[in-house]
Amino acid sequence: MDMDQLKRQAAARALEEVRDGMQLGLGTGSTAKHFVELLGERVRAGLKVIGVPTSEATRADAVRCGVPLTTLDEIDHLDITVDGADEVDHELNLIKGGGGALLREKIVAAASDRMIVIADDSKWVATLGRFPLPVEVIPFGLGATRRAIEKAFAQSGVSGQMALRKAKDGHVFVTDGGHWILDAHLGRIEDPARLAVALSAIPGVVEHGLFIGLAGSAVLAGGEGIRVIERRKPKGD
Ligand SMILES: O=C(CO)[C@H](O)[C@H](O)COP(=O)(O)O
Incomplete structure (x- = not known):
């Protein structure tokens, strides 16, 4: 299975957490793009959700896929943000921003009850820092x-x-x-x-691209299947 298929698998697994009526943060990057596309399919089949995009690129993808959008001025919180990462360590600290959207990504993640990171398992590292x-x-x-x-x-x-x-x-x-x-x-x-x-x-x-204590879970897709890793400490710790 190639990297892109793994990313799509991780996105599909995160989509299982989405319920009718949810307000969602929509991440940026090639993995998050799969999530937006799959979410769009569900919306066209009748799922009622609303999203806040973390970049102009994601805004364009969401519009193309038919996902209704709002802003953090119009709603007071998000239920779940689903986003990719450049590196994920064992405490679910992240390096993000490879796609340049770190500022909006962090604002959206911080406004969310829960952040789910989706990635292929090459992003899973013992120590952050190999990625710039x-x-x-x-x-x-x-x-x-x-x-x-x-x-x-x-x-x-x-x-x-x-x-x-x-x-x-x-x-x-x-x-x-x-x-x-x-x-x-x-x-x-x-x-x-x-x-x-x-x-x-x-x-x-x-x-900066260090996301400390923001991710609640990570969905990592690899050759052996999908692993879901839950953060042990509460959000913000
Ligand atoms: O932080 C990001 C964008 O600012 C992305 O989530 C990160 O770069 C991962 O991207 P990809 O899913 O394409 O590997």
Whole structure:
């Protein structure tokens, strides 16, 4: 089975958790796209749900698939968010933002009663950090922000190079919020919670791709089948 089929399987398993009347956060990326497509099939068959997309790309997919949409201004909470991840560790801490949607993804996940991560099992890691950590920054004052991030890395026991993300056309990648992304090649992040706190305190950092204590479960599809891993601690811990 190829990677794309595994992603679709994980999406299909998460869809089993969706009930009539639910308000859903819709993630971004190739795995989340499978979820939106499968959800669209159910909606066309009569399921009543409403979704909040985490990116303009997902908004377009949801519209194409017939999934009704709303915003976090119109509703006060989400029942479930289903989203992909770039890495998932054994405590269900995540690196996200490979697709550049980390800011809206984190806002939506935090507004949800439950976040379900869907992924092929290559994303399951013992230690976060092999995937470059995205740090979303304001373009103004980039040099100062960059130096502050380097200091935060040193204080958090990590080191590595940062690269300003470029789009396929060679221009600087601009997020849906109009910001830039520094991808930090750290290799290993031994204490992701500590690093998350340090990065969040830096003026100029809008958000970072460490999702600590947000995911409630992970659905991982691999050659041996599907594994569902539940977080032991309550949300936010
Ligand atoms: O965080 C994300 C986008 O910002 C994605 O969820 C993450 O990059 C995983 O993507 P894919 O499912 O394509 O592997």
